[in-house]
Amino acid sequence: MNLDVTSLVDTFPEASKLSQPLVQKRLRYFVWIMAAATLFLMALGSATRVMNAGLSCPDWPLCYGQLLPQQQMNLQVFLEWFHRLIASSMGFLAIALFGVSWWQRQQLPRWLPGASSLVLGLVVFQGILGGLTVTELLRFDIVTAHLGTGLLFFVTLVAIAASLTPYQGMGTVGKLPWISLSAAALVYLQSLLGGLVASQWALHQCLNASQLCQIMNSHILGVVPASLAILFLGVSVWRTPALHPLLRTLANLVSLLLLSQITLGVATFRLHLQVEPLTVAHQFVGAALLGTLTVFSVMALRDMTPDCDESLLSQEP
Numbered sequence: 001m002n003l004d005v006t007s008l009v010d011t012f013p014e015a016s017k018l019s020q021p022l023v024q025k026r027l028r029y030f031v032w033i034m035a036a037a038t039l040f041l042m043a044l045g046s047a048t049r050v051m052n053a054g055l056s057c058p059d060w061p062l063c064y065g066q067l068l069p070q071q072q073m074n075l076q077v078f079l080e081w082f083h084r085l086i087a088s089s090m091g092f093l094a095i096a097l098f099g100v101s102w103w104q105r106q107q108l109p110r111w112l113p114g115a116s117s118l119v120l121g122l123v124v125f126q127g128i129l130g131g132l133t134v135t136e137l138l139r140f141d142i143v144t145a146h147l148g149t150g151l152l153f154f155v156t157l158v159a160i161a162a163s164l165t166p167y168q169g170m171g172t173v174g175k176l177p178w179i180s181l182s183a184a185a186l187v188y189l190q191s192l193l194g195g196l197v198a199s200q201w202a203l204h205q206c207l208n209a210s211q212l213c214q215i216m217n218s219h220i221l222g223v224v225p226a227s228l229a230i231l232f233l234g235v236s237v238w239r240t241p242a243l244h245p246l247l248r249t250l251a252n253l254v255s256l257l258l259l260s261q262i263t264l265g266v267a268t269f270r271l272h273l274q275v276e277p278l279t280v281a282h283q284f285v286g287a288a289l290l291g292t293l294t295v296f297s298v299m300a301l302r303d304m305t306p307d308c309d310e311s312l313l314s315q316e317p
């Protein structure tokens with residue numbers, strides 16, 4: 001799912017009254033594209049794992065000592081190799097974002113150079129974890145940390161892109177930002193639990209050898225707090241009069257994604273991971289849910305100060 005809300009925002013008349021420097025507009029599109037590419041990259045990572053392709057390239061950072069291992073190429077090698085290719089491209093894009101944010105900082109919001117430094121730091125750390133995943137032979141804690149850092153990288157990009165997107169708040173959000181931030185934190189924790197299930201094949205272990213059932217059960221129980229927080233958010237949005245239409249649309253999307261995620265989780269569970277696209281979709285929709293909650297949180301926080309559009313605050317005198 002493409003989380004780009006730029007076009008959605010552009011349909012609201014007040015957004016068109018706002019103007020940003022050209023470099024900021026371009027960076028906004030650039031960061032949205034990076035976020036969408038990261039969503040795809042995480043799904044690719046999930047496909048690599050569920051197809052047992054995690055060690056298809058036995059060495060790192062090259063694959064069979066080559067940039068393009070033509071002779072060894074099959075579906076599994078392709079998944080692992082392609083995941084690395086897109087991941088390293090993300091590294092170069094993060095360097096470009098970092099460079100432009102610092103170089104053009106006079107025309108950009110004050111917080112952007114710091115935020116793009118965080119993006120660069122996260123991608124470097126993620127690359128190290130990716131290497132360790134291979135050299136440590138898919139150790140479950142490293143695989144889970146790799147998923148957790150990937151999600152943080154994605155959330156940071158989405159938060160930056162949402163902050164750069166023109167938005168004229170209405171000052172009606174009340175406590176909604178804090179509710180959505182809590183829901184996002186619970187969905188993140190639930191995703192880490194999912195990562196622990198996936199990286200240890202806990203479903204198979206539980207069904208075949210009655211082991212690791214606690215891990216599987218904690219992921220199933222983890223649905224409760226995350227769903228309750230999202231339900232509370234939905235009800236609060238519904239009961240808030242004169243709320244910005246973008247926030248209403250995002251809240252509806254969050255509910256829809258939660259329902260899809262639970263359905264996909266139950267299907268993955270009942271079909272014992274036999275249908276790989278379902279398992280990959282479970283990872284993809286989980287990340288999209290977290291991303292949408294992030295956009296909601298950022299926009300709701302900005303709505304608290306309707307007279308001060310942070311996306312327009314540059315260091316220009």
Ligand code: HEM
Binds near residue numbers: 191220223227
């Ligand atoms: C808010 C709801 C949920 C979220 C955010 C979530 C998130 C995740 C994530 C991020 C993963 C790791 C996927 C990967 O690394 O490929 C995962 C794995 C898993 N989840 Fe969920 N999940 C949710 C609900 C559920 C439900 C209701 C079930 C059903 C019992 C479920 C069953 C599973 C199973 C079986 C796995 C392991 C898949 C594998 O081994 O590849 N999940 N979940």
